[in-house]
Amino acid sequence: MISLLTIVIGFSVIVFFPTFSDAQSASKTFVTHSGAVVQTSGEILDPLYTVSTVDFDPMEYLRDFNYGDISQLSDGTTVREFTIIAEDDKIMEVSPGVFYNVWTFNGTVPGPTIRATEGDLLKIKFINNGSKEHTMHFHGIHPAGMDGVFEPVGGNGGQFVYEFEAGPVGVHPYHCHVMPLEEHIVHGLYGVFIVDPKEKRPPADEMVMVLNGLDTDFDTENNFYAANTIPFYYQHHPIQIDTDELIRVYVVNMVEFDPINNFHLHGNLYKYYPTGTDLVPSFYTDMITLSQTERGIMEFQYDFPGKYLFHAHKVEFSEKGWVGIFLVSDSIEKSVQEIDYGTK
Amino acid sequence: MELSDNTSKGKIIASGVIPFIFIILMMAYIFGPGADLLDFGVLLPEVTIEKIDFLDSEIQATVRNTGPIPVEVVMADVNDRIQPAAVEPDRFLERFETTLVRIPFEWNEAEPYTIGITVEDGTRFEKEVEAAAPALELSLDLAIFFAIIGTYVGIIPVMIGLLWLPFIKKISKQKYHFFLALTAGLLLFLAIDSIEEAVEVSDENLASSFNGTLLVATVTVLSFLGLYYAGNKLVDRANSSKFTKPVAIALMISIGIGLHNFGEGLAIGAAVGMGSIAFSTFLIIGFALHNTTEGLAIAAPMSRGKLMIGKLVAMGIIAGSPAIFGAWIGGFVYSPFTSVIFFGIGAGAIFQVIVVILKWIYDENDQKLSTMAVVSGFAVGMLVMYLTSILV
Secondary structure, eight states, X not given: OHHHHHHHHHHHHHHHHHHHHTOOSOOEEEEOTTSOEEEESSEEEOTTTSOOOOSSOHXXXXXXXXXXXXXXXXXXXXXXXXXXXXXXXXXXXXXXXXXXXXXXXXXXXXXXXXXXXXXXXXXXXXXXXSSSOBOOEESSSOOGGGSSSSOOBOTTTEEXXXXXXXXXXXXXXEEOOOSSHHXXXXXXXXXXXXXXXXXXXXXXXXXXXXXXXXOTTOSSSOSEEEESSSTTHHHHSOEEEETTOOEEEEEEEOOOSSSOEEEXXXXXXXXXXEXXXXXXXXXXXXXXXXXXXXXXXXXXXXXXXXXXXXEOSSHHHHHTTOEEEEEEEOOSSOOGGGSOOSOO | OHHHHHHHHHXXXXXXXXXXXXXXXXXXXXXXXXXXXXXXXXXXXXXXXXXXXXXXXXEEEEEEEOSSSOEXXXXXXXXXXXXXXXXXXXXXXXTTOEEEEEEEOOOOTTOOEEEEEEETTSOEEEEEESSOOBXXXXXXXXXXXXXXXXXXXXXXXXXXXXXXXXXXXXXXXXXHHHHHHHHHHHHHHHHHHHHHHHHHHHHHHSOGGGOHHHHHHHHHHHHHHHHHHHHHHHHHHHHTSSOXXXXXXXXXXXXXXXXXXXXXXXXXXXXHHTTOHHHHHXXXXXXXXXXXXXXXXXXXXXXXXXXXXXXXHHHHHHHHTHHHHHHHHHHHSOOHHHHHHHHHHHHHHHHHXXXXXXXXXHHHTTSOXXXXXXXXXXXXXXXXXXXXXXXX
């Protein structure tokens, strides 16, 4: 009887012991979704609110437009030359602590935003430094041989020059078109191609948002969603804009696996130009639905300062990172006319 | 003569040691110059969520590294929605190390939840809970509640079973053998039941790296061997001390049944702890009916000695009271690993008792086990247990 009791008590102590042993070290605090402050003696796993340094800076990408090296043909046509290098061996920290093999154009996901005016001649020198075959396939109008589908570019330094006239006006994606296509896209081989109309759009604070997802465990379901790759980034690094200033967002949906994505703006509505091909808006709304590679231009301005969310109203996506904040400040003196835009 | 004896001893030792030297050489080669040989394949991280507790505004997951390499826990989610969380003591897990992930979350009672843990390479692991229920907090009331349940399930039914003693005392030798064999049948059923339970718990909660079924087999066999050895010592000593052989056998049966009842207590405590209250009510009634037969098992060998009420009551308590301890541990600090171990020990203990009983019948029954009384008793024992088990 006594020995049995001893055994039972002994085992209870073994089972209990871990509970006692973690009272130690200085405690840290973090804030939950609902605002509660929680203390812990351990470490914090917080992909949402802590400021973390990331390899890729979505804030820099947001307003970064590449106009290429510019020259003129004898007939006055503007020629824009770009060099795009593909790689497929980079391991990037995509969310705090999560490392994922990204395939990149010029080292980033998304690749650089390529911008031209309708009618410009584009010469895009493509170098494939990856280990697999890759291409660049632009959405838009171009000859069959420039389509980046039947001309795979070999890895380890293979080259190809894509040459075509910029058009039509609008916002388009470009992406690798090598099979298996889904794999090449979801690893990050895509970017945005903007064709401005010759008569120019009105001046505005312009930005690019690529809506994308990351399937880090390869189960054909996205583990993360984001505007510009890094989950929750614009939530803890709000995008600063001014009241009464025209904001123009070039939005491109590159999410795979899920059939749709969407974009909801708080405290405001926007004019929406599907694919950006028309200069007259089709909708005035706070919610658009986007299928794969569906894209468009959104224009809006805020009357009141403050913090405004923008996010997928497919809330699953926003709870996995596709959510951000516009921080609107009162700025009466700043003139929108000063903002440089268009050709360099 | 002595010299040659020494050399032959030396030869024996050498022949025993030489294979070890080769094993060491082989290991040294694999880890040293032959390391490239093993450098194939990709080692994938793996964690297992062993336990999920629902506390006030918080969900806690106990996560164990069950893969071949160290891992880092980097993210937690509830129903596949990313949540800020804390990890205590830290997020780095060596092989088999555990950590506690605390996820602040306003959960709703009785709703299902899936808890996900993502490691540094982006792989997500999950565990589902069918219905959230508040984790039991250690309190005197609850401890008393479990003690009452344990008494009801363990001690009382066993005591009731012991009341068959006067009946067994009066019957003929043949009928007595029938009842002994019946006891063996009952116990065999309990042993199989314990093993089934252990395998089930390990399948559902333990990572494959624990080799659940083999763990159960190993623990059962070790428990059997240990108790068999200790039991034989006890019986040997019984011949020369105040213990009579029937008392020694009854004591072994009590200990075996006690270990089994400890496992039953764990199951009940865990069922209450996981919030399946209706299920545990069923479990309690079922176990209570079921366990009266265990009293019979203790009474049968005792009936051939003097009537010793004190010893009988003590054995009833040895057999029944572990249910209380089991319920406490199952309810307050349930761990699937410990419950697998206990079920395994219980099964081994019971097998040991079966062997002892059969041996006793064999000796008493003119070196025969194939009489009608023994065979039918064994069969009826299994059947009775099966029929009462349907109630559980």
